[in-house]
Amino acid sequence: MSPSRAGTSTEEAGNRRSGLILTLPALAVLIAVMALPLAIVVLRSFADPALGFGNYLWFFSADINLIVLGRTFKIAFWVTLCCIVIAYPYAFAMSVAGRRLRLLLILCVLVPFWVSGVVRTLAWVILLQDSGVINRTLLALGFEKIRLIRTQLGVMIGMTQILLPFMIMPLYSVMRGIDRRLLQAAGSLGAMPLKAFFQIYLPLSLPGVFAGSIIVFILALGFYITPLLLGGPQSTMLSTLIQQQALSLLNWGRSGAMGVILLIATLGFLAVTGPFMRRKYDMSGSGK
Structure with missing residues (x-):
């Protein structure tokens, strides 16, 4: 050397x-x-309280725990899906808007994001309650009241609004890097706008969809304040049970076991869906 x-x-x-x-x-x-x-x-x-697998056996032997675990994943899934549906067109508008309008759209995303989640949830309590703004508006328009507070629908509405920025920003960062001249080239070759969107633009934006979905889904699994304030017994999530075991019953062993089970279930879900997402992205990116 x-x-x-x-x-x-x-x-x-x-x-x-x-x-x-x-x-x-x-x-x-x-x-x-x-x-x-x-x-x-x-x-x-x-x-705690004794060495062994007693806390885990207790969790899996109680049907209510399994029901709440499944409900937690179901609510997180629907919240993620709602965030995708709302955030995709919004992020697309941000990516194609002019400088001033883009700045306004970004501020509309970030300003609520800077407000405490507790404050935003309390605002939803006012909006969703039976005598709230939404139901009063429905009555004024001649419709019947809709029960929103203390329901899974109310929980998903509040969680979706709070988690939207975590979906919008990854989507926007990816969409900003997509060359829109590709759509123009597809149109010049005879492709209809809708077909060009689904075959060119949508596959190129999938990394943002996947990144935002993972972030929103994981955050939704651990939500506590919003389900507690907006939900009821039929919308209890696992975080609420963990809080009850830890603070109300002072059973740290059981609460720890529930937290470990939620963590393992989350990691298992990511391990199963991660390769599928990467494979779908690779296939779309290669034009297949």
Whole structure:
């Protein structure tokens, strides 16, 4: 090895060591605030009140726990789907709008995002209640009241509004990079606008759909305040049961087991759907 190459290798090794040293404080913080608490929760799920799998056996032997777990995933799925349906045209409008209109649309997304989730949920309580603005408007238009508060529909409405920014921004970032001249080229070759959209634009925007869907779905699984304030017994999610076991009943072992089960179920869902999403994206990206 020549002296110049040896000097370059030594310099690169020194840079790597310096980079590792610089990341140690951040790594220590992550361990302290994430890994260590998670390890404590896992340990207590096996050790409180007695060592063993008692907390997990209790969870799977109670039908209500399994029903609530399935309902949690169902609500998260529908909220994610609603976010896609609402966010896609909005993000598309952001990507094609002029500078001033785009700034206004971005502010409409970010300003509510900066407001506390509790405040936004309380606003939905006022809007969705039986004597709220929505039902008063329906009565004024000659329609009957719709029960929205303390229902799964009310929970999904509130969660969708709160999680919309997490779907819109990934979609917008991807759509901004799509060359719209591709649609013009497809039109010049005889493709109808709708066909050009589904065969060209939609496949190119799928990475934003997938990224936003994963973010929204995972966040929806752990929602607590919105289901608590807008929902009722028929819309209870697993986070509410965890809170009841931990704070109301002081049963940290059972609450820890429920949290671990939710985490494992989420990771399992991502492991199953992740390759499918990547395969679908690869197929669309290759033009098949």
